[in-house]
Amino acid sequence: MANQRIGEMPPRARGGLPPSVAAPPARKAARASGSRHRTPALVLLLPALIYLAVMTQVPFLLTLYYSFHFWNLMQPTLGMRFVGLANYAQIVLHDPIFRSVILNTVVITLSLLMLTVVLGLGLALLLHREFPGRGVVRTLLISPFLIMPTVSAVMWKNMLLNPVYGLFDYVLRGAGLPGPDWLATHPLLSVVAIVTWEWTPFMMLVLLAGLQSVSLELIDSARVDGAGPLGVFRFVTLPHLGLYVQIAMLLGTIYLVQVFGEIFVATSGGPGIATTNLPYYVYLTAFQYWTIGVASAIGVVTVILTTFAAMGFFRILNQAVATV
Amino acid sequence: MQGRRQALALTAVVMIVAAGLVTGTGQAAPSVTLTIATVNNPDMVVMQSLTKDFEAKNPTIKVNYVVLPENDLRQKVTTDVATGAGGFDIVTVGTYEVPFWAKNKWLVSLEPFFSGMSSAESAAYDRGDLLKPVMKALTVGGQAYTLPFYAESSMTYYRKDLFARAGLTMPLHPTWDQVAGFAKKIHNPSQKVYGILLRGLPGWGEQLAVLDTIVNTFGGRWFDMSWQPQLTSPAFTNAVTFYAGLLRSAGEPGATSSGFTELETLMSQGNAAMWVDATVAAGYLADPKTSKIAGNIGFAYAPTEVTPKGSHWLWAWSLGLEGSSRHKAEAFKFLTWATSPDYIKLVARSRGWVAVPPGTRYSTYNTPGYKRVAAFAAVVEDSINTADPTNATLENVPYTGVQYVGIPEFAGMGTTVSQFIAAAIAGTDTVPSALQKAQQSVEQTMKQAGYLK
Numbered sequence: 001m002a003n004q005r006i007g008e009m010p011p012r013a014r015g016g017l018p019p020s021v022a023a024p025p026a027r028k029a030a031r032a033s034g035s036r037h038r039t040p041a042l043v044l045l046l047p048a049l050i051y052l053a054v055m056t057q058v059p060f061l062l063t064l065y066y067s068f069h070f071w072n073l074m075q076p077t078l079g080m081r082f083v084g085l086a087n088y089a090q091i092v093l094h095d096p097i098f099r100s101v102i103l104n105t106v107v108i109t110l111s112l113l114m115l116t117v118v119l120g121l122g123l124a125l126l127l128h129r130e131f132p133g134r135g136v137v138r139t140l141l142i143s144p145f146l147i148m149p150t151v152s153a154v155m156w157k158n159m160l161l162n163p164v165y166g167l168f169d170y171v172l173r174g175a176g177l178p179g180p181d182w183l184a185t186h187p188l189l190s191v192v193a194i195v196t197w198e199w200t201p202f203m204m205l206v207l208l209a210g211l212q213s214v215s216l217e218l219i220d221s222a223r224v225d226g227a228g229p230l231g232v233f234r235f236v237t238l239p240h241l242g243l244y245v246q247i248a249m250l251l252g253t254i255y256l257v258q259v260f261g262e263i264f265v266a267t268s269g270g271p272g273i274a275t276t277n278l279p280y281y282v283y284l285t286a287f288q289y290w291t292i293g294v295a296s297a298i299g300v301v302t303v304i305l306t307t308f309a310a311m312g313f314f315r316i317l318n319q320a321v322a323t324v
Numbered sequence: 325m326q327g328r329r330q331a332l333a334l335t336a337v338v339m340i341v342a343a344g345l346v347t348g349t350g351q352a353a354p355s356v357t358l359t360i361a362t363v364n365n366p367d368m369v370v371m372q373s374l375t376k377d378f379e380a381k382n383p384t385i386k387v388n389y390v391v392l393p394e395n396d397l398r399q400k401v402t403t404d405v406a407t408g409a410g411g412f413d414i415v416t417v418g419t420y421e422v423p424f425w426a427k428n429k430w431l432v433s434l435e436p437f438f439s440g441m442s443s444a445e446s447a448a449y450d451r452g453d454l455l456k457p458v459m460k461a462l463t464v465g466g467q468a469y470t471l472p473f474y475a476e477s478s479m480t481y482y483r484k485d486l487f488a489r490a491g492l493t494m495p496l497h498p499t500w501d502q503v504a505g506f507a508k509k510i511h512n513p514s515q516k517v518y519g520i521l522l523r524g525l526p527g528w529g530e531q532l533a534v535l536d537t538i539v540n541t542f543g544g545r546w547f548d549m550s551w552q553p554q555l556t557s558p559a560f561t562n563a564v565t566f567y568a569g570l571l572r573s574a575g576e577p578g579a580t581s582s583g584f585t586e587l588e589t590l591m592s593q594g595n596a597a598m599w600v601d602a603t604v605a606a607g608y609l610a611d612p613k614t615s616k617i618a619g620n621i622g623f624a625y626a627p628t629e630v631t632p633k634g635s636h637w638l639w640a641w642s643l644g645l646e647g648s649s650r651h652k653a654e655a656f657k658f659l660t661w662a663t664s665p666d667y668i669k670l671v672a673r674s675r676g677w678v679a680v681p682p683g684t685r686y687s688t689y690n691t692p693g694y695k696r697v698a699a700f701a702a703v704v705e706d707s708i709n710t711a712d713p714t715n716a717t718l719e720n721v722p723y724t725g726v727q728y729v730g731i732p733e734f735a736g737m738g739t740t741v742s743q744f745i746a747a748a749i750a751g752t753d754t755v756p757s758a759l760q761k762a763q764q765s766v767e768q769t770m771k772q773a774g775y776l777k
Binding site for chain 2: 072073074075076077090094095096097157162163164181183184185187266267268269270271272273274276284285287288289290291
């Protein structure tokens with residue numbers, strides 16, 4: 001087998017070697033035709049475009065394809081068969097959990113967006129001032145974002161939130177207060193706290209970039225015109241930041257809908273289904289129930305919802321920015 | 325044009341080099357490489373380090389390992405096997421998977437390979453020495469599909485010192501009522517000593533493993549003979565009410581995020597009076613290197629209630645040949661090496677008898693060396709021998725399995741049910757309401773899967 005290949009290769013290699021000789025006429029021809037009309041340019045671009053389209057869209061198209069099929073990995077004898085919209089009907093009409101999962105996703109995403117943007121803005125305003133050790137403080141503040149989601153969830157779950165040897169419990173007990181079992185009694189709050197801790201630095205960075213691009217002359221002239229610190233913030237900084245807040249919210253919506261690692265590690269979507277969001281539900285359906293068709297349908301619904309949410313957000317924010 | 329020519333030339337060069345590599349290594353290195361998917365528990369880690377012995381005996385075979393935590397292993401291997409990717413020659417599977425994996429032809433029967441053994445080989449392997457209840461769980465239609473690497477049941481661990489101080493004695497065969505009484509007496513959360521440790525972490529292999537043994541011994545069952553779910557039956561409800569109540573009144577805090585590993589830590593750190601869990605923890609708890617309470621640990625059978633049936637589980641991690649493997653004969657050689665009496669002796673020689681994989685061979689339990697170091701050996705062997713996955717419930721059921729229901733759909737529905745029960749343990753839901761939701765979800769899955777009309 002291997003020997004045959006070796007014998008076969010040299011001619012092909014030889015055929016491939018002379019491009020330097022063969023290329024000039026080809027290039028000349030392309031240039032000549034390119035000057036007459038523009039189609040060849042498109043033709044030359046097409047392979048790259050097709051490659052790009054295939055590379056970026058194939059996973060989604062496959063998901064779409066599977067979502068119209070019955071396919072249970074655990075029942076290979078039943079095979080894969082086309083079922084039309086049955087998977088979608090199943091999750092929308094007959095699945096009592098699905099609605100709670102959508103609600104959880106909305107609650108988690110919205111509260112995360114609010115908290116991370118507000119906290120991020122606060123930290124960005126603080127960091128925008130000159131003070132000794134600013135570089136160190138900035139690095140420290142950014143570091144939570146650089147820790148892997150699963151790692152920070154393990155850390156929060158075992159070192160902070162654990163009701164037996166967690167730090168929160170230790171502090172609360174020291175103050176004479178009862179330390180609750182956070183992940184069991186306040187699961188949503190715990191997950192939101194973990195993810196806020198991770199994502200606030202991201203928002204802070206985006207907003208800090210915005211703050212640093214506010215023109216100092218504008219602020220100076222506002223001050224000369226008698227604006228106090230609050231007035232400067234309200235009428236100069238905030239309108240300028242609008243665009244950056246918009247970007248932060250848009251990216252936030254896209255990323256925060258997909259929170260998975262923290263939930264997987266800290267609560268496994270529970271207790272009950274208290275912290276099961278759409279990505280975790282896709283995982284459950286695909287890798288616990290092994291129903292690839294249904295999981296794909298949920299995935300498609302998630303993409304649609306995220307797109308609409310992001311677009312809606314963008315529009316509302318656009319109007320808000322216009323009115324500020 | 326030019327780019328494509330260059331790409332072609334590059335491909336050609338790469339292929340020549342690759343072909344050269346293939347022929348080059350073909351002469352020097354072993355001709356067959358076996359890929360083994362296995363779980364990252366201590367016994368398997370020992371197996372990895374001893375594989376040199378196998379490779380020395382079979383110089384033409386090289387062994388590669390893919391080692392993963394239990395849940396990840398299950399997902400990885402299931403995906404591999406179900407999509408026919410053929411990434412593995414040998415897979416590590418539990419007793420739960422074996423029946424339907426065999427039915428799906430993802431595993432191949434080992435009988436043809438056994439009949440191909442020489443009489444000297446089969447005498448050295450000694451199939452009759454493998455624990456019968458374990459082999460029963462790994463046999464489908466009279467044909468063995470996997471061989472056990474280690475097996476376990478469940479039992480009660482308790483702290484002799486705390487019991488003595490409270491003036492209590494643990495019977496060798498306790499009931500759940502007694503255990504609950506002891507737990508409430510000793511429970512002292514302000515001193516971080518908890519009455520009893522029980523798994524609350526959702527997952528069919530975590531929370532439900534322990535809870536199902538309680539459901540069994542309280543006289544409950546998952547399904548009646550026509551596959552109608554029985555989660556809201558009085559017996560099932562009693563068992564879950566008992567479990568959630570005991571955890572809330574005398575159990576560890578953070579129960580819904582505590583699984584085997586978390587509880588093993590709590591127990592070995594001296595934070596609890598009792599723990600009902602897998603027999604495999606006995607070695608860990610009795611070893612002064614890993615456990616603060618090694619000198620005070622006592623062993624008893626798993627508690628019972630209405631019936632002794634199904635009060636303790638049976639689980640085995642076993643090795644099987646993946647259907648799509650192209651090196652089955654070589655893989656079978658590895659299987660019979662890793663599960664042989666000689667392997668057990670090899671572990672004993674290099675790591676001591678405590679490290680021997682438990683629960684697979686009668687000869688292990690007849691070895692004076694093992695009996696001397698393992699005070700728990702008798703309870704463990706007896707528990708494994710009396711656990712019967714085919715007769716684990718008071719009333720008849722259409723399924724096999726003690727701490728699981730042996731159907732492919734159980735992994736999914738079990739995970740969902742354990743989530744609802746976790747809400748009841750956490751107190752965010754009541755037991756009847758949680759079981760009502762669980763029942764609905766199971767009914768839906770069973771309808772989808774075609775068990776119910």
